[in-house]
Amino acid sequence: MRVGIIGTGAISHKHAEAYHNIGYEFAACTDVIPSKGEEFAAKYGGEFVRTWEEVCRHPRVDFVDVCTFPDFRIQPLELCAQTKKHIQVQKPIATNLETAHAMIKTARAGGIVLGVVSQHRFDDSSQFLKRAIGQQRLGKILQADAYVKWYRSAEYYSRPIKGSWATEGGGALINQGIHQVDILLWLAGRVSQVYAEWQLGALHKIESEDVVSALLRYASGATGVIQASTAFWPGYTERLEIHGTKGSAVISGDKLTAWDVENDSGEPPPLARDVASGASDPMAISLAPFERQFRDFGDAIRTGRAPLVSGEEGYYALELVDAVYRSCREGQKVRLNA
Ligand SMILES: NC(=O)c1ccc[n+]([C@@H]2O[C@H](COP(=O)([O-])OP(=O)(O)OC[C@H]3O[C@@H](n4cnc5c(N)ncnc54)[C@H](O)[C@@H]3O)[C@@H](O)[C@H]2O)c1
Incomplete structure (x- = not known):
C-alpha cells in the first residue's frame, strides 16, 4: 500500500x-x-x-x-x-x-x-472485551461507562482554533472523549436516549465544553455514563467500565485492568498494569493499535470489505456526541434512532 x-x-x-x-x-x-x-x-x-x-x-x-x-x-x-x-x-x-x-x-x-x-478499538483490551461480550461471558450488559478525566494546558488551547465549534466541532468530548464514545458503542451497542450537562470554558479560555457529563440509555435497555474533561489537573487515566449480570470488566488507558467474572472460562483475559494514556500528554499513546488499524484498512481495500471503523461507524460516534451537545443546549433528554 x-x-x-x-x-x-x-x-x-x-x-x-x-x-x-x-x-x-x-x-x-x-x-x-x-x-x-x-x-x-x-x-x-x-x-x-x-x-x-x-x-x-x-x-x-x-x-x-x-x-x-x-x-x-x-x-x-x-x-x-x-x-x-x-x-x-x-x-x-x-x-x-x-x-x-x-x-x-x-x-x-x-x-x-x-x-x-x-x-483504541485495536488495543488488546478492547479486542478481548469485544470477543468476550459476544460470547456472553459478562452475561447481559447492565451498565457501560466511560470516564475521561483528562487535563490539557493553557498552552494546548493557545491556538484560537483549539476548542472552537467551527474548526474542532467542540471541546473535550468530540476531541478527547470520542475514542471512548466509539468503544462504548462498539461494545454495548447503540444508544437510544441521552441527558447531559456541560460547563463551557470551565478552566480554559475556550467557547466549548471542557467538562461534560452524560447519562445514557442504550437500545438494549442498559444504562451508562460518559464523563469527559480536559480541565482536571493533573489528568487521570481514562476508564471504561462494563458491568453485566455475570461480572465486570475495566479498561484503564489501553489495558484491561479488571476482569471479575464468576465461574468464567475461555480465552484468558489480557490483564495488565502498565497503561499508556493521553491523560496529560496528547502524544503519550502507543503505536501498535495504529499499525493494526492501518493493516485493517489496507486489507479492506484489497478485499473489498468494510474496514472495522468505517465511515458509518465514525458517524455513530459523532451522532452520540451531537446528541450529548444538543441535550446540554436544550436542557432536556434527546432521543436517537438506535
Ligand atoms: N487518534 C488519536 O489518538 C489522535 C491524537 C491526536 C490528534 N488526533 C486528531 O488528528 C487531527 C490532527 O490533529 P493534530 O494534533 O495532528 O493537529 P496539528 O495542528 O498538529 O496538525 C495539523 C496539520 O495540518 C495542517 N493543515 C491544516 N489544514 C491543512 C490543509 N488544508 N492542507 C494541508 N495541511 C493542512 C496544519 O498546518 C498542521 O500541520 C485532529 O482531527 C485530531 O483530533 C488524533
Missing part, C-alpha cells in the same frame, strides 16, 4: 512510523505550512507536494490519509471519489452530522473505501 498524507502535524508522525513498521510506503505529503511538510517528507522519505489536490491525484498513492483538523475532510474526500483513491481520516469524522453524512454518501457513490482512525 502507498499512502499520501495531508497535514503533517503532531499525529501524522505516529502515522508515518506505523506505516513504516507495517511495510506501507509513504509516497507523498503536503501541509499548508510548506516548511513543515518538507521536513516531514525528508524525515520519512516521501515526496512533498504543494497542494492537497496533488496528493489526491498522485499516481503513486493508493489511499489518502487526512491528518488535519476535522473541518477539513470532505474537501479531499470529494476529489478522492473522482480520482478513485481510498481515504482514511483522523477522528472525529467531521464537525457536524450533515458533513459526515455527505462524506459517506460521496465515498459510496465514488466506490472508494472510507475509514476513520479510532485506534
Whole structure:
C-alpha cells in the first residue's frame, strides 16, 4: 500500500512510523505550512507536494490519509471519489452530522473505501472485551461507562482554533472523549436516549465544553455514563467500565485492568498494569493499535470489505456526541434512532 498524507502535524508522525513498521510506503505529503511538510517528507522519505489536490491525484498513492483538523475532510474526500483513491481520516469524522453524512454518501457513490482512525478499538483490551461480550461471558450488559478525566494546558488551547465549534466541532468530548464514545458503542451497542450537562470554558479560555457529563440509555435497555474533561489537573487515566449480570470488566488507558467474572472460562483475559494514556500528554499513546488499524484498512481495500471503523461507524460516534451537545443546549433528554 502507498499512502499520501495531508497535514503533517503532531499525529501524522505516529502515522508515518506505523506505516513504516507495517511495510506501507509513504509516497507523498503536503501541509499548508510548506516548511513543515518538507521536513516531514525528508524525515520519512516521501515526496512533498504543494497542494492537497496533488496528493489526491498522485499516481503513486493508493489511499489518502487526512491528518488535519476535522473541518477539513470532505474537501479531499470529494476529489478522492473522482480520482478513485481510498481515504482514511483522523477522528472525529467531521464537525457536524450533515458533513459526515455527505462524506459517506460521496465515498459510496465514488466506490472508494472510507475509514476513520479510532485506534483504541485495536488495543488488546478492547479486542478481548469485544470477543468476550459476544460470547456472553459478562452475561447481559447492565451498565457501560466511560470516564475521561483528562487535563490539557493553557498552552494546548493557545491556538484560537483549539476548542472552537467551527474548526474542532467542540471541546473535550468530540476531541478527547470520542475514542471512548466509539468503544462504548462498539461494545454495548447503540444508544437510544441521552441527558447531559456541560460547563463551557470551565478552566480554559475556550467557547466549548471542557467538562461534560452524560447519562445514557442504550437500545438494549442498559444504562451508562460518559464523563469527559480536559480541565482536571493533573489528568487521570481514562476508564471504561462494563458491568453485566455475570461480572465486570475495566479498561484503564489501553489495558484491561479488571476482569471479575464468576465461574468464567475461555480465552484468558489480557490483564495488565502498565497503561499508556493521553491523560496529560496528547502524544503519550502507543503505536501498535495504529499499525493494526492501518493493516485493517489496507486489507479492506484489497478485499473489498468494510474496514472495522468505517465511515458509518465514525458517524455513530459523532451522532452520540451531537446528541450529548444538543441535550446540554436544550436542557432536556434527546432521543436517537438506535
Ligand atoms: N487518534 C488519536 O489518538 C489522535 C491524537 C491526536 C490528534 N488526533 C486528531 O488528528 C487531527 C490532527 O490533529 P493534530 O494534533 O495532528 O493537529 P496539528 O495542528 O498538529 O496538525 C495539523 C496539520 O495540518 C495542517 N493543515 C491544516 N489544514 C491543512 C490543509 N488544508 N492542507 C494541508 N495541511 C493542512 C496544519 O498546518 C498542521 O500541520 C485532529 O482531527 C485530531 O483530533 C488524533
